[in-house]
Amino acid sequence: MGAVAVLTIFGITMIRSAVAGNIELTTETNLVNRQLTFAVLGFFVIIITASIDYHLWASISRTMYLVMAGLLGILFIVGAAVYGSARWFETSYFNIQPSELAKIVMILVLADFFSRHQPDMHELKWVVRSLLLTMGMVIWILLQPNLSTTIVIMVIWMALLWAGGLRVRHLLLFVAAGVLLPFAAFPFLADYQQARITNFLFPNPEASYGEIYNIQQALISIGSGGWFGEGYGHGSQVQLRFLKVRWSDFIFSAMAEEFGFIGTVLVMALILFVVFRCLRAARLARDTYGALIAYGVATLIAFQAMVNVGVNLKLLPATGLTLPFISYGGSSLLSALLGIGLVQSVILRHKALEFSAGNSANK
Numbered sequence: 443m444g445a446v447a448v449l450t451i452f453g454i455t456m457i458r459s460a461v462a463g464n465i466e467l468t469t470e471t472n473l474v475n476r477q478l479t480f481a482v483l484g485f486f487v488i489i490i491t492a493s494i495d496y497h498l499w500a501s502i503s504r505t506m507y508l509v510m511a512g513l514l515g516i517l518f519i520v521g522a523a524v525y526g527s528a529r530w531f532e533t534s535y536f537n538i539q540p541s542e543l544a545k546i547v548m549i550l551v552l553a554d555f556f557s558r559h560q561p562d563m564h565e566l567k568w569v570v571r572s573l574l575l576t577m578g579m580v581i582w583i584l585l586q587p588n589l590s591t592t593i594v595i596m597v598i599w600m601a602l603l604w605a606g607g608l609r610v611r612h613l614l615l616f617v618a619a620g621v622l623l624p625f626a627a628f629p630f631l632a633d634y635q636q637a638r639i640t641n642f643l644f645p646n647p648e649a650s651y652g653e654i655y656n657i658q659q660a661l662i663s664i665g666s667g668g669w670f671g672e673g674y675g676h677g678s679q680v681q682l683r684f685l686k687v688r689w690s691d692f693i694f695s696a697m698a699e700e701f702g703f704i705g706t707v708l709v710m711a712l713i714l715f716v717v718f719r720c721l722r723a724a725r726l727a728r729d730t731y732g733a734l735i736a737y738g739v740a741t742l743i744a745f746q747a748m749v750n751v752g753v754n755l756k757l758l759p760a761t762g763l764t765l766p767f768i769s770y771g772g773s774s775l776l777s778a779l780l781g782i783g784l785v786q787s788v789i790l791r792h793k794a795l796e797f798s799a800g801n802s803a804n805k
Contacts, residue, residue: 443488443782443786445712445715445716445719446488446716446767446779446782447485448712449709449712449713449716449766449767449768450481450484450485450767450775450779451481452709452768453477453693453765453767453768453769453770453775454474454477454478454481455674456689456693456696456697456700456768457473457474457477457689457693457770458474459674459675459677459680459696459700460680460688460689460693460696460770461473461474461689462675462681473689473770476770476772477770477772477775479772480772480775480776481775481779483776484775484776484778484779484780485779487776487779487780487783488779488780488782488783488786489783490783491780491783491784491786491787492783492786492787492790493787493790494787495787495791496731496732496735496784496787496788496791497731497791499550499554499784500550500553500554500557500731503550503551503554503555504551506547506550506551507547507551507575507578507579510540510543510544510547510579511578511579511582513540514540514541514544514579514582514583515582517540517582517586518582518585518586538772538773539771539773539774540773541583541586541588541591542591542771542773542774542776542777543773543776543777543780544579544583544591544595545591545594545595545598545742545777546739546742546777546780546781546784547579548576548579548595548598548599549598549602549734549735549738549739549742549781549784550735550784551575551579552572552575552576552598552599552602552603552734552738553602553731553734553735553738554731555571555572555575556572556602556603556605556606556607556730556734557606557729557730557731557734559572559606560606560607560730563603563606563607563608563609564607564609569603569608572599572603573599576595576596576599579595580592580595580596583595588762589761590749590761590762590763591762591763593761594742594745594746594763597741597745598738598741598742598745601737601738601741602734602737602738602741605724605733605734605737606730606734639759655686656685656686656687656692656760657753657756657760659679659684659685659686659695660685660692660695660754660756661695661755661756662679662684663677663679663680663684663685663692663695663696663698663699664695664698664699664754664755666678666679666699667698667699667700667701667702667703667705667706668702668703669702669703669704670701670702670703670704670705671698671699671700671701671702671704671705672699672700672702673700674700674701675700676700677696677699677700678699679695679696679699680696680699680700685699689769689770690764690769690770690771691750691753691760691761691762691763691764691769692753692754693764693765693768693769693770694706694750694751694754694765694768695754697709697768698754709768710747710751713743713747713766713767714744716743716767716782717740717743717744717747719785720736720737720739720740720743720785721736721737721740723736723785723788723789723792724736724737724740724788726789726792727788727792728791728792732788732791732792733788735784735785735788736784736785736788738781739781739782739784739785742766742778742781743766743778743781746763746764746765746766747765747766749761749763750763750764750765750769751765766778
């Protein structure tokens with residue numbers, strides 16, 4: 443909880459620096475207040491979620507799955523009719539992105555599925571059923587189109603499948619399919635998604651604007667930071683607004699310019715610490731269901747952090763994945779804090795079990 447609180451407070455502080463003096467859009471001046479609102483709400487969510495026995499979610503997993511799939515379906519239909527496509531439900535104060543909550547719902551649904559069918563996971567038909575269960579949710583996200591969130595959920599599925607008892611020969615089969623899938627799927631991607639991959643693989647060194655502009659600015663920002671950074675609120679690329687989307691997708695570059703290599707290493711070490719504690723919760727959980735929940739949350743945080751940093755360092759094609767707890771995004775922050783609340787619930791139930799066992803032994 444302490445590490446998560448520090449990361450969240452640092453993220454709000456970093457967003458404030460990233461939008462300081464910004465005159466591009468008047469609504470951006472409210473980003474700090476919005477993030478702060480979601481942070482306060484998120485910590486209430488942690489407390490409430492931690493106080494609820496996590497086994498409750500297993501009993502309503504089917505209902506959660508159907509409600510979330512229906513919500514995504516409605517968003518797609520309404521968005522296609524009104525906007526051409528849509529990822530958010532818009533309100534007067536903030537936007538809600540259901541696909542962020544879908545990540546947590548899929549962790550709970552898949553954890554329940556794999557814990558109930560763990561003895562059967564040596565049979566390929568149960569693996570296929572888990573894939574179909576995942577695709578029933580993913581298809582609506584993919585149609586938005588939202589490829590990055592689709593990939594995150596598929597990674598969660600693969601991680602929980604492996605933790606749930608996937609056989610090695612089946613693993614090799616999925617690895618082979620994973621290698622071939624990008625080549626087969628490329629022609630069906632949206633134009634901007636194809637452009638991101640093409641510009642990553644075959645960048646034009648003479649281009650100064652367009653698709654590779656912000657990647658170039660991100661690298662300049664990171665390099666400008668050096669070892670110790672230019673100081674909070676003094677990053678030239680950030681404050682002069684050369685770096686775009688600096689409060690969200692590219693907040694790592696803004697952080698690197700202002701706090702340098704040392705500062706970014708400390709922040710990433712803190713995120714790694716949170717991931718480690720989630721994995722520890724998985725190891726100490728009193729049942730498979732709780733272990734898979736904690737393992738799924740650890741996978742979600744670790745994968746998003748690696749992809750976000752990889753994009754900023756030009757090691758991966760540009761995506762829309764945020765840096766957990768740091769980047770602006772109310773739905774993203776709320777889903778991450780909800781995941782932490784679920785892990786806390788697993789730990790609290792474990793402690794209760796140890797206490798009961800101790801009392802029984804004393805009697």
